[in-house]
Amino acid sequence: MIETPAPAARSEETRQKILDTAARLFRRLGYRSTTLRAIAREAGMEAGSIYYHFRSKDEILAEVFDLGITLVFDAVKRAVSGVGPEKPWRDRVRAAIKAHLDAFFVHGDYTSTNIRIFGQAPQAVQERAMALRGAYENYWKTLLAQAQRAGEIRADVDLKILRLFLFGAMNWTVEWFKPGGVSLTRLADTYTAYVFDGVDAGRAPAAQPSRTRARRA
Amino acid sequence: MIETPAPAARSEETRQKILDTAARLFRRLGYRSTTLRAIAREAGMEAGSIYYHFRSKDEILAEVFDLGITLVFDAVKRAVSGVGPEKPWRDRVRAAIKAHLDAFFVHGDYTSTNIRIFGQAPQAVQERAMALRGAYENYWKTLLAQAQRAGEIRADVDLKILRLFLFGAMNWTVEWFKPGGVSLTRLADTYTAYVFDGVDAGRAPAAQPSRTRARRA
């Protein structure tokens, strides 16, 4: 019953293995230090064979970039649309934050490569990825704008600054998050609470299910 | 009256020019794509001459890292200690945020190199920079802990998470900030307000000198 996969499927599998390996090496070593020979070795083939699947090193990088953005974007859209229409916008923002963070660690090599080495990619590769990046940013712009229009974000908040503030906080987690400590769900809850409520002691602590603390004066 | 600088000073000047050039290229191109030949060219000398001033490419990178951290650290310490003792801790945090952001753009190539390509540096170089990085992180840890002990940050806030949250937001500015738009002072004020007060519409807007808005219900 177990058969050899059809040639097309087999090839697609190898292609995917090359991308996975490349993403992992790009993330750790950067663009130039990642050599096609190293990718080939870890993917179990010879260097020249990569050109059977890709036209150039830049094309591999470009696909890693695209896949990284797409995986995050899709996960975020799915999470947000899963929040009931009667729920406040804060819940949708929280779902988006959680999905964004989750995607970092399910597809960590792709997303980290995006964050870490986008700036050092050849310009042609950057330009190709810009469209997808822009679409993802626009999604967040709209999400935050709706929350503001609904009155859940103060009208004096500059949404562009807020979005970049939040993106920074989220994207930085690729530099320090390790599984085993704080969970991603808890981290997403915490970040959401920081953004909406702040950490000031003169305010009520963020609503969190399992622990309520006395408030100061 | 204008004399040729003493040989020692001249050499120090060249050394500095090499570091400045290297930092700029490291930031833009990454570690491996930045070649000693390119550094030499833009610093106005031949590739071999760099070895009169540095022992290796790695040593240049290590010095760029160290300088980047030191410049930010010193600026932050200076800014914080300039806040009057009667002032609330929030003012010290705000001063630290502003100094951290300012340093990014006064010494942008050094600090951006630190943020962008630390992960792709050879391990020996990373290890050397760890001590300074740790010292800077500890400084922030202490600062936030004092604010919490003074009751200005809620007792239930995890300071490690808060620090990483804030570092992410601050460090991400190297990816998007361009002079001419929002000022760094305003950005630091805004980030401080976000962290302490949040953006929720059910709360008072962050205290800002020139504009007070009506508060919602």
Add this chain to the structure above:
DNA sequence: CCTACCGATCGGTAGG
């Protein structure tokens, strides 16, 4: 600080 050079390695290709 320069000239001239070395060994190593790279991205990519031809031909199978």
Add this chain to the structure above:
DNA sequence: CCTACCGATCGGTAGG
């Protein structure tokens, strides 16, 4: 998908 190879370029060094 492999073998064998090319031209280019790299970090680093010797000798001045």
